[in-house]
Amino acid sequence: MSRKDNGQSSNGKRARADEASVERPSVGSVTLSDVARLAGVGTTTVSRALNHPDQVAQKTLKKVNQAIELTGYVPNQIAGALASRRSHLIAAIIPSISNTVYAETIKHFSKILRDSGYQVLLGETDYLEDQEETLVRTVLSRKPDGIFFIGINHTAICRRQLLVANIPVVETWDLTKTPLDMVVGFSHEEVGKAIAEYLLEKKISRVGSIWALDHRAQLRRKGFLETLAFHGINSKYVCDVSVPTNFGQGREGLTRLINEGFNGGAVVCSSDTIAHGVLAEAQTRGLRVPEEMAVTGFGDQTFAPFTNPSLTTVKFDRELIGRRAAEVLLARINDEKIEEYIIDVGFEIIERKST
Template sequence: MSVAAAVATDEHLAPAVVADPLAGNDPLAGADIVAGHRPTRRSTGTVTLSDVAKAAQVSPQTVSRTIRSPELVSEFTLERVRDAIAQTGYVPNLAASNLASNRSMTVAAIIPSVSASVFADSLHGLEEVLAPAGYQLFIGSTDYSPSHEEELVRAFLGRRPDGIFIVGTNHTPNTSHLLRESRVPVVEAWDFTDDPIDSLVGFSNREATAAIVEYVVSRGYTHPTFAGSLQSGDSRAMARKSSFESAVRRLLPGEPIRVVDSGTRKIDFDTGTDLLATTLAEHPETDVLMFASDIFALGALFECARRGIAVPSDLAITGFGDFDLARHVIPTLTTVSVPSRQIGTTAGGLLVGRMTHSPSDTTEIDLGFSVVGRDSA
């Protein structure tokens, strides 16, 4: 999926602009009243504000006022207009409102994958803050491709979002240039960098990986192998790999560095199964298999059950992300927990502040992480 629009609920129908319909600058009524002509559904093929007014037996100005400022009309009028909107299927002309206000009331969210629960959690957190403020989300999935991320950024900027939420801090030079020159608030997430585009909400993938390596070593494991999809587009996985190597050299001097890469395979359970098979074939001495993502770790756990491999006595397994399934599988998965939903709510708060108030300085927020020791290691 490249682009999807979130659907607004009834309480979010009000456009950002408050205009005077009697003065001729109401973006809602103006679309229906041009030089005294009131187009109807027959002439345009769409339901107009005038159609709603006729159904509600009120003036078009009253309908416009009810939509944009429901607190200014009586409960009786509010109910009649809402019933008429439901009856006619009227949708306010937000394009006209956007032109008048120079605001789109949308935020573009660019994530690596829509199937991963941790990124979905961040989107839910983002929407939790943006929706009450009247903003809608446009969502794009990069599938961990830097070039596709650049395409999405270009496409979204062409739709003039009021803000951008993007997972990751490593971008193509063109993407970074586009974001810096867009003049809209940008929040990068899920990592940390010394050179953010604008604001930053996340945690250190390097520190998190070092922490879980320290954990398994403290549990007595001495032959770790790191496994994941180490594509150039997934900078967070590459950072975890690099940190794993550094931690092994520091904590287990003389121990070989074992890394298994799935290449361009999909990030799914099946790839986790294959990573397990490769590890058993190439590094049979491994006593703890440390995955760059819970998705791979869960796939490996399922395969261990099929093969009769006892976890953790035969082979310990760890993940990264603390996905929903991690606490429900048997054995439960030892992993790194990251505040995925809080990343979304915090980023949403920063965006709303920047979009509704005067520009502020770049903000960098480190939400941290925690190692969750469970039964698998």
């Protein structure tokens, strides 16, 4: 029969302390012993109250919790992780915290993990592989139970560190036949091909484009330009912009294309934010969209249906990526069978009035 801890020490005597005489420590970190002394119980009882509260008498549990609240004690999770081999920490490494397109994925990824007893530590690479390498090294020293990435490109050193660490890893927002462990996303090169084919179906052959200088946008650019070239179209009006993208880059990008000789057809943009800027610049110049110039974006952000005119764009399920990434990561952590290590969530072109 199980027996609840009532706070008595091993010699049968309650380890009482005069609560009035115990003061909150003024220097140094609060320890488990400080909490035990204030609560009038042994350290084993405090440990059990933290890890298995159902095994501690309610009266004793109340005293321990009051002592924890009074002292501000924070349990040493690293020590617990060493004992259990679980840190209940998941690292999420993303290119930018200022780019809102990633927020929905992270939100749904984090919720599933929180509901499963894990906390998510967020790290930003600023689109730099060297920064990611440094961040991964730091994160691995904290012994996370798993790592989530947006993106599949890593330095050779980073890949080696992750493989040696031998922990579950899920890469997202892209596809590869050779993931580090698991990948949940879609093909950016196929997105580029689909946009080109969409414009060709509309008999639009004069095209300018504005692309962010990040790996995924450049894959879309590659698929787009190669598809046009396959159909005998040489699109020389191409503009690259830095990341993260912003509204002003769309206005400046269209200005550059026009200065280089572009005078109508379609402008393909690597993000909805850039496309929004292009629409604004076109309006300022008196260019009618889509009659004189069609515009496409990427991402189907919340403002896309409400631009003037509404923006044709590429939609993919950011929520689904977050949920599936969390599910497969948890399955790997728990040594459950995984049916798919490469998960393609697909995409679709949402046609609106800008084309």
